[in-house]
Amino acid sequence: MPHPSPHLSPHPSLNPSAIPLAARLERIAPFHVMELAKRAAELEAQGRHLIHMGIGEPDFTAPQPVLDAAARAMADGRLQYTSATGLPALREAIARHYLDTYGVAVAPSRIVVTAGASAALLLACAALIERDAEVLMSDPSYPCNRHFIAAFEGRATMIPCGPAQRFQLSAEMVRAHWSPQTRGVLLASPSNPTGTSIAPDELRGIVAAVRERGGFAIVDEIYNGLRYDGAPSSAVALGEDVLVVNSFSKYFNMTGWRLGWLVVPEALVAPVEKLAQNLFICASSLAQHAALACFTPQAQAIYEERRQEMRRRRDYIVPALESLGFRVPVMPDGAFYIYADCSALSDDADRLSRDLLEQAGVVMVPGLDFGVAEPRRYLRISYATSIENLREAVARIRRFLAVSA
Incomplete structure (x- = not known):
């Protein structure tokens, strides 16, 4: 009887339940x-x-102009990797969007195109959150946002916000709950699940309170294009030190295309680019070429x-x-x-x-x-x-x- 090949010798099977989890x-x-x-x-x-x-x-x-732009990009073979920060033309288009919509000049160099708003939040948390760092958030809020913090071993401090606060944090709450372990705030305006926004003056007060304490402010604005009351506004107007997250999913109707962006201070562009290079390489090139059509008049x-x-x-x-x-x-x-x-x-x-x-x-x-x-x-x-x-x-x-x- 021949001996089994050493290359075919049986091995004990790996027990999935025995794999240690983080x-x-x-x-x-x-x-x-x-x-x-x-x-x-x-x-x-x-x-x-x-x-x-x-x-x-x-x-x-996605409307027809966006679909047509995607079809042209595919036909022309423009599907290679882009820069980790995104197509220069798309970063410039987003910057013009801030100027045209909100009257705020944002340098295209501060805009990082990401694989959805989730990737933008992931990059922001990777750059700013260390073990046991506390981040203030409203309760209720979108659950994934607090889980991004947990993924980098930080702690989301959930502050109950009821109807009297429009389910949103206030500057007074930030000052009252800031502790020696607090490093910043993560806000969403308008918010999921409540559909409520933080009033511009209140948001300005929150950013001022955070700035006084040397912290960071991340503002999730993925629903900002879908506002129905009041004049358009954006946290990008509150200073270069505010990190703003946005997405092509909601207002631009491109959910499955997985495309978003992050506005960061100039000093954070290189660190965030390094993270993006390692974590994602780049956002979908097809989605980026298609998204250029989002800003056309049609x-x-x-x-x-x-x-x-x-x-x-x-x-x-x-x-x-x-x-x-x-x-x-x-x-x-x-x-x-x-x-x-x-x-x-x-x-x-x-x-x-x-x-x-x-x-x-x-x-x-x-x-x-x-x-x-x-x-x-x-x-x-x-x-x-x-x-x-x-x-x-x-x-x-x-x-x-x-x-x-």
Whole structure:
């Protein structure tokens, strides 16, 4: 009997459960809403028709000028790596956008094009956060933002912000909660999940309070193009030391293209570029060439029409929800979310969201993912769907409430 080849000798199989995991994973919570999403998928596979008011994605796709630009880039073979900071032409276009929209001059050299806003936040956190550094954030807030901090072994200090504060941090809160371990703040304006913005004067006060303490301010503005009330404004106007994150996903309707940008101080350009080179090489070259068309007059006209449509939906759904017994304690002024108080209908938003899914065929997201301050009191409701769907959702919820009363 021949001896087995030494190259074919059996090896003990690796036991996946024995692979040691990094301790930082304990600080990163799973998405509760994913279980809801899985159940929704099961119901749709069974033939149920659902109305999705939970997903944080515009129902519009990239407009034709953007698709045409992508097709030209593919036909011309412009698909090679770009600089880690992005195409010079795109950085210049973004700089012109700040000047045209907000009246603020931003040097293109300060703009780093990234693989989505998530990559921008990842780069900002990698550059600024060390082990055990504390970063102040509002509660509620988008969960991934605090998880970026945890990924670099920092600590997100969640400060409860209720309707009286428009669910946002204030300068007074920043001063009251700043500790020797605090290194900065991470803000979102307009915010997911609340759709509320920080008033310009308040934001200016927050930045001043952080600056006085030698900290950093990161402002997530990925919904900034989707504002419906007040004059356009951006944190880029508050000083070169403010880091601003933005994205082509929401206002520009390019979610799956994974493209965003980060505005940094000149002193941080080289360190962030070094990180980008190592972590991502560059953002998608195809998406970058396509995004150049976002700033053409043709595309801008389409985006403005869509923004007005989002506003029309907001103006319909807020009073419609209140007629059902929900309370909207703060009128959302941006994004496409409502943080609705459902305590008059249920003492558990999580259970209510499941009942609405199973019995009414309407998908809404409970507050559990967004913080620990009264998460069972609120539902996050997205109006990024057609007005016809919104009307049908209201009718379904009305029938559900009548039966369950």
